[in-house]
Structures are given as structure tokens and as C-alpha cells.
Amino acid sequence: MPCVCSQYPPLELTRAAINKRIKATPALLKPLGLLVTHAAAKLKLLQCPQCGHYWQTGWEWNLGGTEYAYQVPAIEVAEWLREPYLQPAAWMVYAALMQPYYAKNTFEPSGKPCRVAQCPHPAIKFSGVCEPHHIEQLQEFGLLPKRPAGRLFPPYHTASA
Ligand SMILES: [Zn+2]
Numbered sequence: 018m019p020c021v022c023s024q025y026p027p028l029e030l031t032r033a034a035i036n037k038r039i040k041a042t043p044a045l046l047k048p049l050g051l052l053v054t055h056a057a058a059k060l061k062l063l064q065c066p067q068c069g070h071y072w073q074t075g076w077e078w079n080l081g082g083t084e085y086a087y088q089v090p091a092i093e094v095a096e097w098l099r100e101p102y103l104q105p106a107a108w109m110v111y112a113a114l115m116q117p118y119y120a121k122n123t124f125e126p127s128g129k130p131c132r133v134a135q136c137p138h139p140a141i142k143f144s145g146v147c148e149p150h151h152i153e154q155l156q157e158f159g160l161l162p163k164r165p166a167g168r169l170f171p172p173y174h175t176a177s178a
């Protein structure tokens with residue numbers, strides 16, 4: 018029997034989609050091979066023995082703390098242990114918290130480069146830095162919710178998406 022990996026597109030960031038995935042996860046995990054467990058974060062990195070795709074588990078207190086599996090880009094085990102991938106449910110919660118900020122603010126480029134050394138992005142108006150650095154600074158000052166832990170991967174890049 019062929020594997021089901023290609024039938025699982027990136028997790029949609031809705032409670033319904035994540036709850037559905039939680040239900041599907043025990044069956045999804047069965048054929049996968051466990052590569053390593055991140056004991057402190059209670060996360061697993063797995064690989065499909067048929068197509069080679071990588072999967073990770075996540076869990077969210079908000080959704081009962083039950084684990085769910087999702088596909089992630091291939092990665093070295095040591096690298097993953099250093100920083101596991103972002104968990105989509107945590108990103109969903111974060112995006113919801115950030116939504117009012119994005120709704121209130123438009124970011125126009127000021128025509129100047131970002132003040133942060135080596136940053137390739139243009140600065141935005143009324144700020145000396147680019148949009149990602151502007152948001153980062155507000156987060157450092159506790160003026161915006163903090164980005165959840167974890168390595169970013171597509172399609173989870175910006176909370177405004
Ligand atoms: Zn597969």
C-alpha cells in the first residue's frame with residue numbers, strides 16, 4: 018500500500034483542521050519511523066519509510082494537549098534537537114493575537130534601508146527599520162505578543178498571512 022504523505026497538505030490554521038488532524042494522528046504515526054524524541058519539549062521527529070518525508074508532532078494546551086502530526090522539511094537530527102520546527106497550532110494562536118495589530122497598521126516603505134546591519138529589507142515609514150525588525154522590537158519591549166518557539170518553515174512565515 019502506498020503511503021499517505023502526499024494526501025496531507027500543510028495544516029490549515031483553524032481549530033477544526035487541527036482537531037481533525039489530532040483525530041487522524043494515531044493512524045498517521047503508525048507507519049512512520051521515529052528518528053528522535055525531544056524530551057524537554059515532548060516532540061517527536063519521524064520519517065516515512067516509503068517516501069522519505071519528515072513529520073513532526075506538536076501539541077497545544079489550548080486544544081487539550083493531544084499530539085498531532087504534520088509534515089516538515091527534511092532536517093539533520095542534531096539541528097532539529099537544537100530547534101524543533103514551529104508548531105502550527107501555536108502559530109494559529111499567535112496569528113490570532115497579532116491580527117488586530119496587522120489590521121490597524123499598514124507598512125509603507127520609506128525608501129531607506131533597514132537600520133539593522135546586513136538586513137536586506139527596506140525600512141518602513143515612521144521607523145528606522147523594516148517591518149519584521151519593527152515587530153521584533155515591539156515584541157522585545159512587551160508591546161506585542163511573543164512569537165512562539167520553533168524553527169519557521171513554509172507556509173508559516175508571517176503572522177499577517
Ligand atoms: Zn510517505
Ligand SMILES: [Zn+2]
Nearest residue numbers: 131136147150
Ligand atoms: Zn530589517
